[in-house]
Amino acid sequence: MAIDGTLTQQSDTIATALSNAERTGFRIAMLGRTVAVMLIAFAQLLSYYFPISVGIAAITSLIALGGLTSLTAAGTRYERHARYAIFAFDATTVTVLLAFIPLSSGGDVPQNMVFLTSSVQYYYVVIAAAVLTLSPPLVLWTGVWAASGLLFATGWILWGMDKVVSYNSLPISPSPEIYIQTVLDPDFLGIASRLQEALTITLVTAIAALSVHRARRVVSEHAQAEANRHRVQSLFGRYVPAPILRELLDEGHLIPQSRQATLMFADIAGFTRLSEGLPPTTLVHLLNEFFSAVTDIVDRHGGVVINYLGDALLISFNAPLSKKDHADSAVNAAQDILAMISQRDFDGKQIRLRIGIATGLVAAGTVGTGARQTYTLYGDAVNLAQRLQELSKETGTFCLISGTTAQQIRSAPPLTHVGTFAIRSLRTPIEVFRYGEN
DSSP: OHHHHHHHHHHHHHHHHHHHHHHHHHHHHHHHHHHHHHHHHHHHHHHSOTTHHHHHHHHHHHHHHHGGGGGGGTTSTTHHHHHHHHHHHHHHHHHHHHHTSOSOSSSOOOGGGGGGSSGGGHHHHHHHHHHTTTOHHHHHHHHHHHHHHHHHHHHHHHHTOSSOBOGGGSOSSOOHHHHHHHHTSTTBOOHHHHHHHHHHHHHHHHHHHHHHHHHHHHHHHHHHHHHHHHHHHHHHOTTSOHHHHHHHTSGGGTSOEEEEEEEEEEEETTHHHHHTTOOHHHHHHHHHHHHHHHHHHHHHTTOEEEEEETTEEEEEESSSSOOTTHHHHHHHHHHHHHHHHHHOOBTTBOOOEEEEEEEEEEEEEEEEETTEEEEEEESHHHHHHHHHHHHHHHHTOSEEEEHHHHHHOSSSOOOEEEEEEOOTTOSSOEEEEEOSOO
16 A cells, blocks of 8 residues: 555656646747747838838737737636647647738738748747647647648638639649649649648647647656655655765665565663763764764665664665565674764764664565654564673673674684673674674
């Protein structure tokens, strides 16, 4: 159930990231659309005679600014409908321009002459704006309206023509004079060219939609990586180093599993006395500095800090990350930790540490539901490591190691047999070893 909850959370995170990307993209598209159409309006001032140019530019400017009203639907149930409506409107506007807007106010210029202008290119501006929304369905929707609009405009103009001249009217290998005379004929429509333009719009739309799909994959993968990173940080805390964090992002490391591992339980000796008289902020700073220093050493030896328990740490070798010779790594890490704290202080305070190390079979995995999950370990070795740390107070040592761990080490420092002890909650007495000075 915990895994299902995590997957649901990650899916929600990705869906939210994509939704935010679409909303931001649509906002950019509308602003870009406004700028583009306003530039077209300015060009119209220079392309037509006064005062007709002013009227055309004014209408175009209203269309440009009118698109911004669609932004008011953001965050409402009409947001999606507003996006589809504005792009359908823009494609329809280009279609109306082709099919119905006269080319001249001074006389009846055949409407088929509109295809000698650059008006068809406006369809591509509309499709380019749709790409910014990062919505493949919206891009396809816009392309369908554009291609259908071009075909409608062509059919409407064709229906109103008494005579149609096309490329079929050309003889084989026409002379330049005949070719120019034909294509500039007032009745020339060039149906084949219009069909090719509609096909080109369709192909451009398909390519654009595929590109947007790829962009969404990038956004999705980035959101997935961020969700995994936050999940691991929430499970193990902010002290997990970046290289370890990257390894833990592999879901295979965090699924429930049973394996042999070596556990280290480290606790600050005399912490109550140490913390007396310290302001809370100073105490927290001391612990943060101490935890960071210990985690650096654990990282170098391939271990992972599983839990921070007040002034204590539970550290694991070979779970969740695989670690060959995990018993050696744990003992060597303990040696380096004790050497480190003997050579420095933390926020002006000297620290003494007691450590227990045990090896055994553990059950490992994430437990909890929703956002309240943690990675934890269960097994006798976990309890034994803590009991050995407590036992070190009685034996006057800084690090006690279970007999099972001692049997597995190959390259750790020499150990000294301390004795055989009955450990609470364990049926049989445990052989205990130590290393280092008392």
